[in-house]
Amino acid sequence: MEESIICSQCESELAEQDIFCPNCGYPEKGDETEINKYHFRVKLKRDIVTDAEKKMKNVKILLYIIIGLNACLGLFYLFDEFTFADGIGNLIAALIFTGCLIWVNKNPLMGILAAFVFWILLQLSVIFVDPALIFQGILMKGVFLAIFIKGVNSAYDYKKYNAQLQEMNAN
Ligand SMILES: [Zn+2]
Numbered sequence: 801m802e803e804s805i806i807c808s809q810c811e812s813e814l815a816e817q818d819i820f821c822p823n824c825g826y827p828e829k830g831d832e833t834e835i836n837k838y839h840f841r842v843k844l845k846r847d848i849v850t851d852a853e854k855k856m857k858n859v860k861i862l863l864y865i866i867i868g869l870n871a872c873l874g875l876f877y878l879f880d881e882f883t884f885a886d887g888i889g890n891l892i893a894a895l896i897f898t899g900c901l902i903w904v905n906k907n908p909l910m911g912i913l914a915a916f917v918f919w920i921l922l923q924l925s926v927i928f929v930d931p932a933l934i935f936q937g938i939l940m941k942g943v944f945l946a947i948f949i950k951g952v953n954s955a956y957d958y959k960k961y962n963a964q965l966q967e968m969n970a971n
Pocket of ligand 1: 807808809810811812821822823824825826
């Protein structure tokens, strides 16, 4: 009777002719080069996940800033009856971004996407009211835009590579 071979990484069963584990790809019967390649691939994926975590943290910091700005501006506007309505608008925006921030902690990809879409809509609504405002704080808007786009990409990578690592049982 043949002895069954168990993958040392994920404990899946290997067929006798298998060099690589059919589940996680570990070269159970591979040579040193193949084993090194496997560990290198795991390391690459881990590096991507770590980098994605950093960029997702940047989005969170950005959201704290946006929430703070909207809350301060909103409270300030409330004191003047001419800007009262704007003040309410800013406070609602601060609340919505706070909701997005909570969502980012639970589901980074969806939360960041929601915050990004809402932020774009806000920018568009401002431009709709007064097209000249597109140039107001354009550098800051560019930086925000870049952080959001990197954040969405990173949240996607984070999800994808974490799932791959889990499949490889290498977390
Ligand atoms: Zn395996």
